Amino acid sequence: MFDILQSIVPTALFYSAPLIFTALGGVFSERSGVVNIGLEGLMVMGAFVGIVFNLTFADVLGAWTPWVSIIAATVVGAIFSIVHAVASITFRSDQTISGVAINMLALGLGVYLTKLWYGKGQTDMVQQPFYTTDIPLLSEIPIIGPIFFQGVYVTSYLAIIIAFIAWYVLYKTSFGLRLRAVGEHPMAADTNGINVYKMRYIGVILSGALGGLGGSVFALTIVSNFSHSTIVGQGFMALAAVIFGKWHPLGAMGAALFFGLAQSLSVVSAGVPLLADVPQVYLLIAPYVLTILALAGFIGRAEAPKASGIPYIKGNR
Amino acid sequence: MEYVIEMLNIRKEFPGIIANDNITIQLKKGEIHALLGENGAGKSTLMNVLFGLYQPEKGEIRVNGKKENITSPNKANDLGIGMVHQHFMLVESFTVTQNIVLGKEPRKKTGTIDIDKARKEIQELSDRYGLRVDPDAKISDISVGMQQRVEILKTLYRGAEVLIFDEPTAVLTPQEIKELIEILKSLTREGKSIILITHKLKEIMEVCDTCTIIRKGKGIGTVKVAETNPIELASLMVGREVNFKTEKKVAEPKENVLEIENLYVKDSRKVDLVKGLDLNIRAGEIVGIAGVDGNGQSELIESITGLRKARSGVIKLNNKDITNLSPRKITESGVGHIPEDRHRFGLVLDYSIGENIVLQTYYKKPYSKVKILNYKEIFNKAEQLIKEYDVRTPSVYTKARALSGGNQQKAIIGREVDRSPDLLIAAQPTRGLDVGAIEFIHKKLIEERDKGKAVLLVSFELDEILNVSDRIAVMFDGKVVAIVNPEETNEQELGMLMAGSKVNGMGEANGK
């Protein structure tokens, strides 16, 4: 049991971390009233920037490279998401359309630039990815230490910490109150003197930053290079986590951890003798079936922020 | 003469319509100034201009004599102008406190909202003006009256000196209206100035000092309330004489159309709100239900119309059991329903007027055959009804969303009455409507009665209940506690019954 946990938990954590970051981005955006189908694209952009930056500056930055790379990816993700913000907030475009365009644009741009810069469809492997470590002190705790704090990526804990920060920001600060108000009832917020457009821009840009972060963490902990198939569906899983988690930062985190755990379990089960005779396809689809069952059984109805998806037009009723 | 607010020659256009055409209104300090006009006259628009939500095409706004350009609600707030909107601007999932401080939150050093400080400030304000609220309750859990008090507190919290009320009483029960009027008075005592939009002439007469009247976007004039009377106000507003006392013959009730026995219905929180209710309505009579909000009226109607399941009991229509049938089956057995919440239930706002006109009948001939719609018939019908019911709309192809509340309501009434149901249920049918429209709707209800239909009228307006009903059923705590004859009762007595106290000899009456 202990062994299994020690094997499952760290893998679930590394699998979940990029999803957590990105899903938190989704939470910010959707809480501000802007649907963000473009999470996948934001992750692609993050992965691309994270890898390219890492390849380019590894010699200069040494061991700091992955950290600086994910910061670069965060910044570029934030800037990139402004496209979505301008389209869906200022130009009042349908937010879903804009998000779909973001997905296509990011992948197109990423692979196009890769080919332009590297002359091939995929980059080399980075020399400075993230590595797992034992978290000092915490890993010494008996039982809990080895399971949760040995051989883990610091980025996984960064994701969890940011989830709590996101919760604090959204639910305890006036910024959060305003952001949520804008997503629930923008006109009420407007009449209260809150700049709806500004808040929504912030929401979307945060999603870009976190999506970029998620993508780069994925690339630098799991894949190590960039190609058209680096990010294949993780953004949609993050979107699912947003909804699964009922648009709540901790809920989204929980959902992402659930996905990671389910994947990890499905891999571990394949090695368990008892399950050896189970056709592999059942293990493969198990995480997805479990998600549906969990939704149907316990989670049930989830209501999106009331105004999400609706462009705010001043003075419209 | 010093004015706190002057709006001079304001013009505001919307695509295809001039909502405000050269309107002037001047507000003195400490006065309550009424703004009167038919539905769609442009009152809300004018006030939204003052509040910075719209920019006028022409005209000038002065605050305390100084010309101001009010570009946003923020600016309005800064100038001490606050507004309580017709549709509340409250975030449903937030608490009272959160709604009030939103945008101007007291913060701790850490950036966290200082909720305790907020609560204290709100408490002070609420004590000072008598605005009773529960600071920690969620908006979705509190009564409409309290929501309104939250709106008022929001403006006061922002230091408003001028308060605009857009039809504040339309959604309130008589008790709540009384409280609101007290609040308005206490506000002026504290030196605030108020602009009050209302369709209820009685209220204008009771609390207002002056009244500006607008008709079809144009300013008609300003009168001192002390020097006028309701009849004059009404005719100024509508441009013709208005009848206040609804003319009607004595009812000639016939056989029972609706019979309800021992009905129990739960509300959305799974608590019984209708508790053993008995009621019957006969052909050719209007039964009015009087009651304080929350005594089971909405649940009663929803269970008759099939929108909510009855827990037990029997509902019979023309001697046929319709308990817990589907809404469609019930409609087809002869029930028409003018719903309380017209935006939520009455209309598909993104459908055209024409498509909304057949919301209950689209699947029937001639509007469709073998499941295929016949738009020609649909729009013909719509043309006919908008004429007959005086629905003011650019065309039958216009989206319902674009119409003013009064006109939306007229379209619904046209749709429901036109089907000629045996039982017509009208829930708050005149809420938010101008006197002209109210008169029209009352006339229609009585016409239906005279055609031998049964009408169930639910209203918080005791005036309306007393005026239109042939019998009044008083609802209290989920039961009909009294049946009274409108000729033999008055508002005071009804008010007592609604509050649950029995009046000699009438408590057990049942009309059967």
Next chain:
Amino acid sequence: ACGTSSSDKNTDKKDSASGSEAEVKDFGIAMVTDQGGVDDKSFNQSAWEGLQEFGEANGLTKGNGIDFAQSNGQADFMPNITRLVRDEYDVILATGFLLKEDIQKAAKQFPDSNFAIVDETVDAPNAASLGFAEHQGSFLVGVAAAHKSETGKLGFVGGIDSPLIQKFEAGFIAGAKSVNPDITVDVQYAEHFSDAAKGKLIASNMYDNGIDVIYHAAGGTGNGVFNQAKDIKQNDPERQIWVIGVDRDQHEEGQIGDNNVTLTSMVKRVDVAVKELANLAKDGKFPGGEKLEFGIEEDGIAVTTTNEEAMTEDIIKSVDEWQEKILNGEVEVPKTREELEAFEESL
């Protein structure tokens, strides 16, 4: 006609500059990539390198006797093949089993052109099939793995469960068991050729369970395997943990600081096969309807020894011995799971 002749107006114009020179040559060969470009550091790249070498030897250049058309997905295969047919290349080569159906169809539709496919079998008189004896190479890396393993536990990570990948699996297991019959091989398929996360999950689980050498035949999914191995190595440079690469020398992927986790790679010399085919075709000996298998004997398969530290003399010696046994027919390497079963019983 050197690939770009009359039919296509556009390319015609483009090539007219070099046209005079090109007219002399009368042979053209072009390839269609499977998903990915000729720079995928794998199959497509290797094939293109073969063509380029062939071109160099015969004075042909890109767009002028040799060329490639890149496919980004299944939907691009047929258009690319047809485009090259219309450009009148003599031989159209498809790299990858994914193109099987399309080449089969094209061969029927264009009986005057010659086709070839790498990694699959196509049945047509004007099509050649270039196969590899992956099982042989896998056998040899299995031998190396068995020698290297200290725990006696090996892992195999497959991309998509299919006859082709099963060939790798069977060969690998056979090789390992030939050295040490008690060795165990844990086999898992990611059901994906580009799901690095899945690859990493599987590798993590395998290494946790004491497996110390993993052979992957899983394309991009294998990135996750390398990633996990390197992570373990980074944290514990002393720990003996290995990956065996596939298709090409994946030494570079295994580099971590001064260490390298790539034990060896099972290399498919697509370039060798392609060059051979091109030469045959040029000499008018196009092997239509035939299935050429490139194994150890033909230099179509190789086991790398780039990691000199890891591939010790002993191991190399043993690998060479087994290679000899395969060459002289002493050992018949199994290609399927059934054959593997029989093979294991015979041990």
Next chain:
Amino acid sequence: MANKRLITFLIPIISVILGLIAGAIIMLVSGYNPIVGYTALWNGAFGDSYTIGETVRRTTPYILTGLSIAFAFRSGLFNIGAEGQVIVGWLAAIWVGLAVDAPMIIHLPLAILASVAAGALWSFVPGILKAKLGVHEVIVTIMMNYIALFSANEIIRSVLTDGATTTEPISATASLASPWLQSITFYSRMHYGILIALFAAVIMWFIIERTTLGYELKAVGYNKHASKYAGMNVSKNIVLTMVISGGFAGLAGAMEGLGTYGTISVMSGNINIGFDGIAVALLGANNPFAVVFAAFLFGALKEGAGEMPTGAGVPTELVDIIIALIIFFVASSYIIRWALLRFKKGEK
């Protein structure tokens, strides 16, 4: 009024032009010749009868997935699951194509129906969960995509074949392929499916705009409460919408299975026809006929892109960038509309 119509018509055209201009700028900046690039693109899509045939072929499933997603959108539902529905539709069509022995007049319709039924069944799950339990259809459809992918692979391997990765070709009696269409398009894979796709667009238009069902579906999409009040069965409508939407997507699978490939192969990851359908639906503003045009634009650009690396050395991804930009421009029609009106005023 006529003016408004003109603008509505102009917007997509202007968007495409702007998208192409942006693409040209990108090519210039990255050192390619845009004229050569676009010539290659054009030749790749419409250069000759073959490429035209291939463009049509590529357009065919896009029309159907576009319709599928548009249909769901009209009822306020977001079907991200077209991807999975295409896969199961494809699988079912091939299955029937392989397993049944019947004359064409029975076999082909049967295979097509099977694909529709499979797609419908696949979307029934998210439909019923949404209707009965309020589970968000977006997550369920995403999950169903993965389930479809893995299950289909397993069925191909262990049911339709004996461990192989590609099935045998279906018998000719179930094939939509047309030797005649192929012969006039230099052996492109154009097939009769395009007629089915166009017909499906008409069907969708008819359902949405002319039937009581469409009236109900739209009403439920706009306002559930009012629909319930009007006696409509909201749950039934949600399920029905999803099922019809899935049916269209399943049919798209039949286009690939019965028309283009005649087989089904084990898939590694997304086939993207479903995801691209989202863009097609949105580009076509959920209007069935506009969806056809959007699908055609999409198909032509994607098909033409194949020629760009060989013809001009430009990476194919440029086309993805252009498509994305076109979508942005269409989506931001408000700003184009505004600019056009300004322009008009300036003229006066």
